[in-house]
Amino acid sequence: MTNKKSFGQKALGLLRGNTVPLMFIVICGICIYLSGFSWSYLLNQVITRMGRNVFLMLSLLIPIMAGMGLNFGMTLGAMAGEIALILVADWQIWGIPGVVLAMLLSIPLSVLMGLMCGKLMNLARGREMITGYILNYFVGGLYQFVVLFMMGSVIPITHSTLKLPRGYGIRTTTDLSNMRQCLDNQWAITVGGVKIPLLTFAIIALLCLFIVWFRRTKLGQDMRAVGQDMEVARDAGIKVERTRIISIVISTVFAGFGMIIYCQNIGNFPTYTAHTQIGMFCIAALLVGGASVERASIGNVFLGVILFHTMFIVAPKAGQSLTASPQIGEYFRVFVSYGVITLALIMYEAKKRRAKSGTGALLAQAQKAQKEEGGARA
Amino acid sequence: MKARKILIRLAVLAALIGVAAWMMVIGRGHTVYLDNKSVEYNGQEYKAFYRVEAAVKGEEKPLRMDARDRVSTICIGQSLHLDLTVTDEKDGQPRSLSVDLKLPYNMDGPILNLPALLNGLPQEAWLDEFIPAPPSEEPEDVELGDEFGGGLGLEGDDVGAIMDA
Numbered sequence: 001m002t003n004k005k006s007f008g009q010k011a012l013g014l015l016r017g018n019t020v021p022l023m024f025i026v027i028c029g030i031c032i033y034l035s036g037f038s039w040s041y042l043l044n045q046v047i048t049r050m051g052r053n054v055f056l057m058l059s060l061l062i063p064i065m066a067g068m069g070l071n072f073g074m075t076l077g078a079m080a081g082e083i084a085l086i087l088v089a090d091w092q093i094w095g096i097p098g099v100v101l102a103m104l105l106s107i108p109l110s111v112l113m114g115l116m117c118g119k120l121m122n123l124a125r126g127r128e129m130i131t132g133y134i135l136n137y138f139v140g141g142l143y144q145f146v147v148l149f150m151m152g153s154v155i156p157i158t159h160s161t162l163k164l165p166r167g168y169g170i171r172t173t174t175d176l177s178n179m180r181q182c183l184d185n186q187w188a189i190t191v192g193g194v195k196i197p198l199l200t201f202a203i204i205a206l207l208c209l210f211i212v213w214f215r216r217t218k219l220g221q222d223m224r225a226v227g228q229d230m231e232v233a234r235d236a237g238i239k240v241e242r243t244r245i246i247s248i249v250i251s252t253v254f255a256g257f258g259m260i261i262y263c264q265n266i267g268n269f270p271t272y273t274a275h276t277q278i279g280m281f282c283i284a285a286l287l288v289g290g291a292s293v294e295r296a297s298i299g300n301v302f303l304g305v306i307l308f309h310t311m312f313i314v315a316p317k318a319g320q321s322l323t324a325s326p327q328i329g330e331y332f333r334v335f336v337s338y339g340v341i342t343l344a345l346i347m348y349e350a351k352k353r354r355a356k357s358g359t360g361a362l363l364a365q366a367q368k369a370q371k372e373e374g375g376a377r378a
Numbered sequence: 379m380k381a382r383k384i385l386i387r388l389a390v391l392a393a394l395i396g397v398a399a400w401m402m403v404i405g406r407g408h409t410v411y412l413d414n415k416s417v418e419y420n421g422q423e424y425k426a427f428y429r430v431e432a433a434v435k436g437e438e439k440p441l442r443m444d445a446r447d448r449v450s451t452i453c454i455g456q457s458l459h460l461d462l463t464v465t466d467e468k469d470g471q472p473r474s475l476s477v478d479l480k481l482p483y484n485m486d487g488p489i490l491n492l493p494a495l496l497n498g499l500p501q502e503a504w505l506d507e508f509i510p511a512p513p514s515e516e517p518e519d520v521e522l523g524d525e526f527g528g529g530l531g532l533e534g535d536d537v538g539a540i541m542d543a
Contacts, residue, residue, distance in 0.1 A: 093406060094406075095407070101398055178452075
């Protein structure tokens with residue numbers, strides 16, 4: 001009887017802990033059935049989107065480890081990556097060397113923006129997510145100033161295919177056809193009609209290994225300590241502020257690399273809007289994978305990208321077969337995707353309160369027991 | 379200890395700059411135009427070949443040029459290797475030759491005149507630059523999203539959608 005109960009409790013705990021991914025698995029299953037897509041098509045699409053998005057999403061893990069929540073400030077790294085890509089496109093550096101050069105160029109920009117973001121987040125401790133989110137709009141304005149007014153006038157841009165007809169500023173779409181899928185096509189193999197971009201996956205695997213290794217380093221342990229309790233970490237001699245800034249800088253640099261991988265896969269990017277939703281998509285996908293504001297793993301990244309992007313692929317078609325309008329499916333996808341972020345955040349808060357009240361109840365019980373013991377002695 | 383740290387940092391920075399410089403050299407892309415057109419140099423005319431086939435790395439099939447034809451190919455890096463099969467005149471015997479060239483770094487679209495090149499003329503006779511016509515001068519509206527600086531989020535993976543379309 002006891003075993004049965006504990007099994008039921010375990011199952012309930014598992015359900016509670018994985019409500020969001022389970023919900024998404026069910027919705028995806030229904031949408032896949034309704035869409036009627038073949039498995040090879042779906043697999044092809046999901047693998048392409050994994051190669052495109054996983055690196056960006058992995059960049060979110062380190063700030064979570066440092067207790068800074070979901071880093072909406074990753075968008076700053078994406079902007080750095082885009083500026084680097086514009087310069088590389090103008091210098092006509094093509095293929096993999098172009099991607100590598102863009103990554104190298106993005107590093108100083110990302111570090112600068114990461115430093116700024118980290119310092120601001122230290123000032124707004126406890127409100128890192130909203131600070132990062134609003135910071136995006138501020139830095140977005142700076143980005144527009146640089147790209148729309150300084151490029152071509154102050155920063156030399158020679159190719160008229162990139163510049164606006166007025167002679168300065170960058171066109172609304174930046175063409176990267178000369179580096180399109182250069183990473184994805186390198187060492188790509190096709191298994192049963194499904195293209196697997198081995199080089200891209202190797203780069204992702206390297207980042208995963210880096211994250212696993214980093215967690216075991218002194219700095220990684222410091223970040224975990226800071227993430228668990230800042231005051232205790234400070235008492236233990238850890239430079240809390242510095243550790244938090246480093247975590248944001250690392251995340252921003254990786255986000256810049258991720259954006260470059262993302263854009264090379266697509267072959268162009270909308271100059272002024274490509275970065276605006278990237279943080280939101282990555283965070284939504286991570287939450288869909290079962291992560292929370294204070295806990296995320298590499299497994300959450302992979303599960304999230306599979307579920308979130310399966311939804312992207314199948315929802316319009318499922319909507320079309322249900323209502324004869326793909327737009328309905330698209331609205332449904334947006335509604336569910338952003339609803340999930342809300343749900344995940346609410347569940348996180350509820351869990352935190354439950355844990356707090358649980359600890360309170362335990363404390364009260366202990367105090368009561370102590371009182372009774374004292375009374376009995378008297 | 380501090381000096382050693384600074385030294386290591388400087389070495390890493392130098393290595394990164396070195397890699398970036400190397401990428402700029404090996405990744406410089408050129409659109410190379412091959413011309414099989416008659417050319418006049420120092421009062422002498424060098425006639426176009428009847429047919430030229432050029433095998434270039436990265437192209438699935440050899441590029442075929444009849445007299446007065448122009449073809450284009452892309453070349454990443456500064457070295458271009460051409461395997462040419464040249465037929466001088468109709469019903470003539472084709473001959474094979476290989477050409478290795480260094481492309482100028484600052485030239486986006488070098489035009490190589492094959493009759494001048496294969497007749498051993500100096501570079502100024504066979505190398506020219508392709509200047510593309512300026513793109514449409516219609517003013518382009520820059521879409522910066524809504525008044526809050528972003529879209530409504532309804533566009534989804536919008537960049538991907540552009541390519542899928």
